[in-house]
Amino acid sequence: MNPIARLYKSTIGKKVIMAVTGLIMVFWLLSHLGGNTLMFLGQEWMDAYAHKIHNLGPLLWVMRLGMLGVIVAHIWSAIAVTRISWAAREHSYKGGRKTNVSTWSARLMRIGGIIIVLFIFWHLADLTLGWVHPDFKMQEEGGAAAYHNLTVSLRQIPVAIFYMVSVIFVGLHFSHGIQSGFQTLGLNHPKWNGIRKMTSWGLGTLIAVGNIAIVAATMFKLIGGE
Amino acid sequence: MNITLKVWRQAGPKDAGKFETYQHDGIVEEMSFLEMLDVFNEKLLEAGTEPIAFEHDCREGICGSCGCMVNGRAHGPKDGATLCQVHMRSYKDGDTITLEPFRAKAFPILKDLVVDRSAFDSIIQAGGYISVRTGAAQDANMRPVEKAIADEAFDAATCIGCGACVASCPNGSASLFTSAKIAHLNMLPQGEPEKYKRATAMVTAMDDAMFGACSNHEECEATCPKGIGVEYISQMNKNLIWGELFEHDS
Numbered sequence A: 001m002n003p004i005a006r007l008y009k010s011t012i013g014k015k016v017i018m019a020v021t022g023l024i025m026v027f028w029l030l031s032h033l034g035g036n037t038l039m040f041l042g043q044e045w046m047d048a049y050a051h052k053i054h055n056l057g058p059l060l061w062v063m064r065l066g067m068l069g070v071i072v073a074h075i076w077s078a079i080a081v082t083r084i085s086w087a088a089r090e091h092s093y094k095g096g097r098k099t100n101v102s103t104w105s106a107r108l109m110r111i112g113g114i115i116i117v118l119f120i121f122w123h124l125a126d127l128t129l130g131w132v133h134p135d136f137k138m139q140e141e142g143g144a145a146a147y148h149n150l151t152v153s154l155r156q157i158p159v160a161i162f163y164m165v166s167v168i169f170v171g172l173h174f175s176h177g178i179q180s181g182f183q184t185l186g187l188n189h190p191k192w193n194g195i196r197k198m199t200s201w202g203l204g205t206l207i208a209v210g211n212i213a214i215v216a217a218t219m220f221k222l223i224g225g226e
Numbered sequence B: 001m002n003i004t005l006k007v008w009r010q011a012g013p014k015d016a017g018k019f020e021t022y023q024h025d026g027i028v029e030e031m032s033f034l035e036m037l038d039v040f041n042e043k044l045l046e047a048g049t050e051p052i053a054f055e056h057d058c059r060e061g062i063c064g065s066c067g068c069m070v071n072g073r074a075h076g077p078k079d080g081a082t083l084c085q086v087h088m089r090s091y092k093d094g095d096t097i098t099l100e101p102f103r104a105k106a107f108p109i110l111k112d113l114v115v116d117r118s119a120f121d122s123i124i125q126a127g128g129y130i131s132v133r134t135g136a137a138q139d140a141n142m143r144p145v146e147k148a149i150a151d152e153a154f155d156a157a158t159c160i161g162c163g164a165c166v167a168s169c170p171n172g173s174a175s176l177f178t179s180a181k182i183a184h185l186n187m188l189p190q191g192e193p194e195k196y197k198r199a200t201a202m203v204t205a206m207d208d209a210m211f212g213a214c215s216n217h218e219e220c221e222a223t224c225p226k227g228i229g230v231e232y233i234s235q236m237n238k239n240l241i242w243g244e245l246f247e248h249d250s
């Protein structure tokens, strides 16, 4: 049997898949944020960046399909482990169970995951495919597309709020997910545990605050002018 | 002191069970928690009712028999203590104490506060032993073991198999128990040669027994009466991952 399939059979193996795919997504999302901060430098920078990505050609498709595979594997395993754990907790405490150390971010992983999936669908329909965008321009039709698409979309208050709420859940997902992922992969060492947890919270805060800054600045017309 | 006891009463495995509320007076603070229950059971017997079934044996925190949820926390309010090591001085007059059995799919309730923890035995039977014949005892210190490693293996070996980790886990996972039982063998020369085989066998048995998956909430570590830490879970994962990917023959 293929070693990955053999590993996947156990609950731990499923968590390993989640940890690896999760950490790939963390890396990807941080790069995504890095690219999008170009919004603050103005249209020229943002569109030049968007152009570069589009010019990757076949490589872009390799990345897109790769990310799709990563997301599907992550969700697939998330559903599998959640079902196993729900079955194991079939009999809940009638008098309640006290929470001693578990964090909100840890307890919101599943709800947050669902919100993130919905967000990914909307986000792609909005800014990649243009299906739900009021005035979508394809990248090919001239250089101005990315900057224009983003400003128009985020000037819609409900959309901007949905973006901000979603990235808060991404931030919470990071805060537990990064430290949890390392622990799952066997990377727990008393000397590094403080750093592992702090990095997790730090990157969680960064991804939420960074993305909210872009969305809010656009919504309040600090980006994109009148 | 007077205490209100809210106790889960369930006549047998098939019974639905429910909370009963009782008044218990004349408690002195030097009583251990289990003595308090003993005295209360005397009263129930005198009144001709069925006493509360609860498990206990050593009453000194070493056998792992006792334990239930006390006000929603496994083994009661004290860190690093089994229920038998809790004394009534932890409570004050007028308190309400809610007692509920450890719950998990893998721990069916037998009666009142007593659950069947033999799922743990199935995990041990799968690999919690050494299968090489080591012969007669060697001279002491023939195979030196680094002090730090010996200490860590010993810490893992302090697990008494009480089941508090499963009871406290939001997912009903037995990861802390299984990892401790794997680690105390895998870290020492006697257990090391079979470490990958052992990790796979015991994790498989854990999954087969219908325990949940670890989400790293760390509730198990917080309520373990022996203070066993989640680093053993990480170590178990490392053994399992490495074994499945690189050391698997056949």
Ligand code: HEM
Pocket: A015, A016, A018, A019, A021, A022, A023, A025, A026, A029, A071, A074, A075, A078, A081, A082, A109, A110, A112, A113, A114, A116, A117, A120, A173, A174, A176, A177, A178, A180, A181, A182, A184, A185, B214, B215, B216
């Ligand atoms: C697409 C929708 C997503 C869903 C449905 C989802 C769901 C989940 C769930 C339920 C868990 C907890 C599993 C458990 O321990 O019980 C989890 C863990 C994790 N997620 Fe996600 N997630 C999603 C997206 C993401 C994204 C975008 C990232 C990256 C930023 C990410 C990174 C992680 C990491 C690193 C973990 C920790 C894995 C571990 O504990 O070993 N997830 N995810």
Ligand code: FES
Pocket: B055, B056, B057, B058, B059, B060, B061, B062, B063, B064, B065, B066, B067, B082, B083, B084, B085
């Ligand atoms: S009765 Fe033995 S540990 Fe409590």
